[in-house]
Amino acid sequence: MSDVETPVAEPTTRPRERRALGRALRYTVTVLVLALVGYVGGLATTSLWPITLQTQHFEASVRISPSWSNNSTVHLPTVFGDIDLEFHGPTPAPGIEGRVQVREEITELFTSGAVDIDELTPDQEELRTVMRDGLTELGWKFVGGVLGTNLLLVGLWFLGRPRKDSHSWWRPAEAVAAAVIVATLVPGIGALMTYRTSTYAAFTTTSLLSTVRGGSGMFTDIRGQAQQATPYVQNLLALSDALHQEFVNPDAFRPAAARFLLVSDIHGMNYYPLMERIIEDEDITAVIDTGDLVNFGRPREGEMAGLFSAIEDLGVPYIFVRGNHDATSPTDEAVLARMAEIPNVILLEPTAGTFVEAQVNGIRMSGFNDWRHFAEVNDDFKEQAREAGEAFAEGTRGWPLPDILVSHQPFALEDLPSAGIKVNGHMHTAALKGNQITMGSFTGGGLVNHFQVPQDEDPETAGELVGVPYAFDIVSFGEDCSLQTLTRYVYRNLVSGRPQFDNVSVLNGEQVATQPDPDGEPRTCGPDQPLQTEVIVPTDDPDGDDGADDGDGGAP
Structure with missing residues (x-):
């Protein structure tokens, strides 16, 4: 086994x-x-x-x-x-x-x-x-x-x-x-x-909200900030006066017939207390605003910011054309209608295709609204500009050329004539090309446009509102209705509390404006001339008196 x-x-x-x-x-x-x-x-x-x-x-x-x-x-x-x-x-x-x-x-x-x-x-x-x-x-x-x-x-x-x-x-x-x-x-x-x-x-x-939370009521106390900014701008004005005395031709100090404050691109910022102080200190006759009063094309934004009541409180005529941020569609005229309710506002195009000539102390001005609207995207922008300029030229045919031609967009003004100067905004940067004055933004483009992404800044200043410069211009006209001087102010960082004077320039009006026709009829301008507004009626009569009624000084 x-x-x-x-x-x-x-x-x-x-x-x-x-x-x-x-x-x-x-x-x-x-x-x-x-x-x-x-x-x-x-x-x-x-x-x-x-x-x-x-x-x-x-x-x-x-x-x-x-x-x-x-x-x-x-x-x-x-x-x-x-x-x-x-x-x-x-x-x-x-x-x-x-x-x-x-x-x-x-x-x-x-x-x-x-x-x-x-x-x-x-x-x-x-x-x-x-x-x-x-x-x-x-x-x-x-x-x-x-x-x-x-x-x-x-x-x-x-x-x-x-x-x-x-x-x-x-x-x-x-x-x-x-x-x-x-x-x-x-x-x-x-x-x-x-x-x-x-x-x-x-x-x-994050982003802008982080700045606003640390900004001591930045959205709710814009008027207070404007009042705080007043001493800085007064200092700037004093510097300008010193430059006048030192360098400007004595002829520029002839008695002024009218002085206009040129502003643009408010973008919802109620800096009108500052504007009111400039008007008082600089003896401003009227304000010319080339548009973008609000950001999103709706009157209620201006109501909330107190813009409309602040404009009325200025106490001087306020000449206005609409910007591309002042409408929500091509036919939207709600902001214009609200502005028309303000007694001292003069609309140069109160409704589409109706053009108005305003005479302030004898200085003639006319202009037209921006044809664009908020958030519009259009690939044929140049053609739009050309058509807008042609429509204005046809609507004012035969009428005397304005001393000040006003619009928001710079491009439509380029080919249009003016007896003196052309003014526009939109670019947020002050510029001068011939007799065309491009104004900077009076508020630096508004609170939103001030903001710079924090990670792109120095750590010590992260979240500051630095943005583009603030800017405004003052133009002075003589008794012969010609431009005497253009004074340009550029500064920055008022909101962040670190004001900086970028530039103060005083330009001889003869080097800027179109010179009067020596063979033309002499004109006299001054405070004794009544405020007039007149609806422009196109005519083939170069004197422009083909049945147009004289205005009574009220807003159209």
């Missing part, structure tokens, strides 16, 4: 255990994959069909943020920068992103001219109710997206498999149910544990 032992057979239970473990592992992986795909489907659902939360005056389009960097954060992007509310909970939670905007119902408050911040602030109970109901709706929408994505995926998988017994759908159904629970329960618990008052960590803002 052999001494070799017969090997003992391995128990049959181990292969069964391995097979069971393999099935469990595959099932777990399948559930996790379905949960991950379902989570992505839920995010896509809330992104494609976000929910809308509404209070009395505001509404927000809300979705679950797809960005991992926004975990545990409520992210509110705006055109002026981003607002982030950060929470530090025990577990990460999906981020929430909302785009907030003002509802149309708030228009009545804006147009009233006296907006009470308490009226705009949502009631706390209203806010809690809206947030609770909205987040519940967002949660159900996310769950629906998870479930729908998983069912679609499993359905496609079934279509690709050969037919089996009728009970083969139980296991996939269990996997889908488990995946939905995992995909919704994990982020749901994270959100419930994270988005609480006790876990609130930080409130941060």
